Amino acid sequence: MRSHSSSKARTRWLSRMRRTASPGRGLVIAAPLLWLVVFFGLPFLIIARISLSETVIGLPPYSQLLQWIEGGMLQVKLNFGNFVLLMEDSLYFDALVNSVRIAAISTLLCLLIGYPMALAITRARESLRIPLLMLVILPFWTSFLIRVYAWIGMLKGNGLLNNFLLWLGVIDQPLQLLHTDFAVFVGIVYTYLPFMVLPLYATLSRMDHSLIEAAQDLGCRPVCAFWRVTVPLSMPGIVAGSLLVLVPAVGEFVIPDLLGGPDSLMIGKVLWTEFFNNRDWPVAASVAIAMLALLVVPILLFERYRARGGETV
Amino acid sequence: MTVRRPTLVFSLLAFGYAFLYAPIVSLVVYSFNESRLVTVWAGFSTKWYVSLLENEQLLGAAWVSLRIAVMNATLAVILGTLIGVALVRFGHFRGRSMLALMAGAPLVMPDVILGLSSLLLFVSMEQLLGWPDGRGMTTITIAHVTFSMAYVAVIVQSRLGRLDPSLEEAAMDLGARPWKVFFAITLPLIAPAIAAGWLLAFTLSLDDLVIASFTSGPGASTLPMVVYSSVRLGVSPEINALATVLVVFVSTGIIIAGISMQRRARRDAAAR
Numbered sequence: 001m002r003s004h005s006s007s008k009a010r011t012r013w014l015s016r017m018r019r020t021a022s023p024g025r026g027l028v029i030a031a032p033l034l035w036l037v038v039f040f041g042l043p044f045l046i047i048a049r050i051s052l053s054e055t056v057i058g059l060p061p062y063s064q065l066l067q068w069i070e071g072g073m074l075q076v077k078l079n080f081g082n083f084v085l086l087m088e089d090s091l092y093f094d095a096l097v098n099s100v101r102i103a104a105i106s107t108l109l110c111l112l113i114g115y116p117m118a119l120a121i122t123r124a125r126e127s128l129r130i131p132l133l134m135l136v137i138l139p140f141w142t143s144f145l146i147r148v149y150a151w152i153g154m155l156k157g158n159g160l161l162n163n164f165l166l167w168l169g170v171i172d173q174p175l176q177l178l179h180t181d182f183a184v185f186v187g188i189v190y191t192y193l194p195f196m197v198l199p200l201y202a203t204l205s206r207m208d209h210s211l212i213e214a215a216q217d218l219g220c221r222p223v224c225a226f227w228r229v230t231v232p233l234s235m236p237g238i239v240a241g242s243l244l245v246l247v248p249a250v251g252e253f254v255i256p257d258l259l260g261g262p263d264s265l266m267i268g269k270v271l272w273t274e275f276f277n278n279r280d281w282p283v284a285a286s287v288a289i290a291m292l293a294l295l296v297v298p299i300l301l302f303e304r305y306r307a308r309g310g311e312t313v
Numbered sequence: 314m315t316v317r318r319p320t321l322v323f324s325l326l327a328f329g330y331a332f333l334y335a336p337i338v339s340l341v342v343y344s345f346n347e348s349r350l351v352t353v354w355a356g357f358s359t360k361w362y363v364s365l366l367e368n369e370q371l372l373g374a375a376w377v378s379l380r381i382a383v384m385n386a387t388l389a390v391i392l393g394t395l396i397g398v399a400l401v402r403f404g405h406f407r408g409r410s411m412l413a414l415m416a417g418a419p420l421v422m423p424d425v426i427l428g429l430s431s432l433l434l435f436v437s438m439e440q441l442l443g444w445p446d447g448r449g450m451t452t453i454t455i456a457h458v459t460f461s462m463a464y465v466a467v468i469v470q471s472r473l474g475r476l477d478p479s480l481e482e483a484a485m486d487l488g489a490r491p492w493k494v495f496f497a498i499t500l501p502l503i504a505p506a507i508a509a510g511w512l513l514a515f516t517l518s519l520d521d522l523v524i525a526s527f528t529s530g531p532g533a534s535t536l537p538m539v540v541y542s543s544v545r546l547g548v549s550p551e552i553n554a555l556a557t558v559l560v561v562f563v564s565t566g567i568i569i570a571g572i573s574m575q576r577r578a579r580r581d582a583a584a585r
Contacts, residue, residue: 145520248423281433
């Protein structure tokens with residue numbers, strides 16, 4: 001907690017900082033802004049442009065939208081065929097719906113596993129909190145691809161999980177676990193769990209514990225105090241963590257590709273196949289546009305949360 | 314209120330850690346397996362480590378990845394720190410919301426979109442400007458910097474936001490110019506955040522398959538690209554050995570960082 005006088009000093013200093021118009025200040029803003037406009041903003045216009053062009057054989061494999069024709073006229077050729085294809089061929093629509101379904105279920109599972117973990121870490125002895133948190137983050141620092149690969153060995157027909165269940169006597173023949181939706185859920189929950197736990201921990205650890213005591217003093221049982229005090233107060237963390245899992249999971253490629261089955265397509269994999277296997281750049285670009293249209297609301301929601309001072313990491 | 318240890322919550326925590334670490338432990342254990350089959354234990358052997366060292370394609374790719382990761386982390390730290398300083402210290406300026414939006418969106422943007430959009434940009438630029446000439450390490454690095462600077466910015470922002478501004482104010486009162494204040498006061502204070510940001514950007518780059526696949530060209534295969542093509546063919550003990558090397562490498566780094574952070578915190582507490 002910052003004391004009143006130092007917050008006043010801070011305001012004074014900040015306002016002076018703002019008034020100092022040095023050329024350095026402009027440069028500090030301009031350098032990253034320019035980079036982001038060129039390498040992050042501009043590409044979206046290019047994707048939009050290419051999604052409206054036709055596939056041609058050549059390099060690059062798409063047609064130009066603007067062409068000079070005889071007499072100095074500029075011809076604009078827009079091709080909405082890719083979007084018509086996206087609407088008409090159920091493959092794309094189904095993949096999009098399926099991605100949202102899988103991402104939503106995985107996010108819920110992440111929340112169900114991550115919330116008790118974050119809560120337990122905040123309730124642990126103070127000296128243990130940082131090491132416990134580190135243990136959650138540690139797997140995130142090892143290769144993502146290798147962690148997904150590890151699950152192939154766990155879930156295979158003769159893999160560790162099946163052998164364990166056979167040994168316990170729960171099942172008498174191996175289950176088909178790999179190449180199913182279940183494997184995709186496991187993969188997504190596994191790789192995105194730290195992104196759920198960290199924001200949850202951030203809000204839960206800032207929570208005033210006396211509020212729970214007050215609720216219990218007033219006759220609220222622990223379960224009731226949890227639902228009526230802890231959960232509502234940790235809402236910012238729940239929202240941030242869920243968005244940090246949900247949005248990237250919708251477009252996930254590696255997990256459905258390595259762990260998923262042939263019958264549950266996800267949109268990220270469709271985009272990858274269109275681009276690398278079919279070499280159809282315009283269709284891949286229109287798939288990207290469709291994904292963006294779907295994700296723009298959650299992305300802006302996430303931004304609003306951050307703008308209001310929410311901490312994510 | 315007596316401090317109750319909710320058993321349920323703590324057993325769920327234990328379950329969570331088991332879930333996080335069981336696959337990694339199994340990778341490490343089976344990297345020492347004599348047999349090629351993952352499920353059959355045929356005795357202790359380090360032969361997969363030997364064949365890892367002899368796999369020139371994998372080593373070459375690791376070298377490419379390492380160079381990209383270092384370049385990426387360095388550039389991302391510079392740009393990300395600038396974003397953090399601008400957003401936390403400059404108050405309102407023109408383009409602030411645009412900077413905040415574009416620095417935040419890469420945190421959640423799916424990889425496939427980032428990869429495809431960067432590639433299409435590079436192709437269009439090459440057509441119009443003649444640059445970049447073909448694709449390879451440079452284009453991968455640029456694409457990586459674009460998303461990893463967002464992570465650096467988040468870390469720097471949160472550290473800067475918690476910083477007591479009175480030190481910076483004192484320096485200003487004593488007549489130091491803003492840039493002098495930044496290099497003499499602010500930068501040393503946010504150094505841990507910058508170091509953490511560098512490591513994070515380094516790891517993100519070393520880890521990325523999707524964006525690198527889109528923006529790479531012939532002759533510039535990164536480590537994840539080579540691992541991916543070998544993993545697609547099935548489980549291979551060599552990849553287990555590689556995973557073990559990475560796990561040992563990373564946990565040593567984290568433990569050293571953790572110990573030095575705790576020492577620092579204790580020293581700071583003692584100084585107060």
